[in-house]
Amino acid sequence: MRRRRFMGLTAGLTSAIGLSATTTACGGSGGGDGHLRMLAAELTDDGSSQRYWEELVADFNAEHPDIQVTVTLVPFAEATEEAARLVAEGDAPDLAQLASFAEFATQGQLYSANDVLNVPVQSDFIPAVAAAGEVRRIQYAMPVFAIIQRLFYNKALFDQAGLDPDSPPQSWNELLDAASALRTADVPIPFGLPFGHSDSHVEAVLWMLAGGGHLTDAAGSYTIESPANVETFTWLRDELTGQGLTGEAKPEETGRHDLYEQFVSGRVGMLTADPMLLPLCEAAGLDAGTGTVPGRRGASLSTVGEASWLLAFNQHGKREQIGTFLNWAFSGGYENVSGFADENQLLPISTPTSQAMAVSDSPNHQRLRPFIDELPSATFFPSGKVSWNTVALDISREIGNTVREGSDVADILGRLQSAAEEADRDAEA
Secondary structure (H helix, E strand, O other), X not given: OOOOOXXXXXXXXXXXXXOOOOOOOOOOOOOOOOEEEEEEEEOOOOOHHHHHHHHHHHHHHHHOOOOEEEEEEEEHHHHHHHHHHHHHOOOOOOEEEEOOOHHHHHOOOEOOHHHHOOHHHHHHEOHHHHHOOEEOOEEOOEEEEEEEOXXXXXXXXXXXXXXXXXXXXXXHHXXXXXXXXXXXXXXXXXXXXXXXXXXXXXXXXXXXXXXXXXXXXXXXXXOOOOHHHHHHHHHHHHHHHOOOOOOOOOHHHOOHHHHHHHHHOOOEEEEEEOOOHHHHHHHHOOOEEEEOOEEOOOEOOOOEEEEEEEEEEOOOOXXXXXXXXXXXXXXXXXXXXXXHHHHOOOEOOXXXXXXXXXXXXXXXXXXXXXXXXXXXXXXXXXXXXXXXXXXXXXXXXXHHHHHOOOOOHHHHHHHHHHHHHHHHHHHHO
């Protein structure tokens, strides 16, 4: 089964991919004032990242022959480290597509969005996505695309279990009822709970939001051990996992990709997933429905969101040329930045493009519409905090322990809280 890789779901390729014609290696002197070098992350395993950047750069170079852009693709898992290495060596790329940006911003290595984008372009960004690219209320990271999580369910299995295939559960009680019915109908995994992989923080924060809690408060301080979060993971331990509704496999040992494979093979009744699961279902001939993530007493008010970012490095002082490229790229609708999102089941990050897709007759846009509708209310990870990468790794490693039989949920979340606060202090030192 072909898998598309994005954000924490990325396993990483093993070597850099060099693009032909319009692309070169990122090292060197920079090629003069009319040359921009970009470091891009390889996000897929079907070559679409390479095709996208080849076409985009070729179009820009044709319209702006005085500014030649060259791109180097590297494995997603290596992109941030490679950018940091180049910056330290005094050979920073002018542009980079990365998942992390806070450390570069706090060290004064980036142009802000105000430095390189026109006001109309900035105002087109969906506010919730743009805000996630801020550090201390200044936007440095410019979104390329986003994903959010929704509930996926197998309509045929719902029908087999006597459930309405057009009415997914909206509350936790309804979720338990549906999972119980699926278990009675001999569905191997009534609800898939992936707490055993490198991006389990995604699932963890999703459940925090569904339970009325949060990862951070309005001031940006971590609230991992809040009473609401303790109640949420206790409920998952006792009511969902403890009642056998997540199947025989232990959630703390279950990966997301494994669940995706089992879902499209018809063994999973429900799980949460991003829109990139949609084409996998279509390829497998699976009739999958989606719904808002169930919350404690009704549909969750917010889902979790992730974004990929473009960063503009200031080491070589090419603000004007960078601005020309970025304003061109973000002003081109489907043909430019949104084109990659459209092709790869990712969500647009501009209001005009979202509005256009919302009324489009395209089958692809129609199935993405529920995701697009929820995007403005999504809660994005605190990527503007230098400590976040460390905290995310800690959560991913430990959160599965909360649903083990007899676990001390409050103690586990308390230790994660203490570690997060220490990471915050270290980042400020």
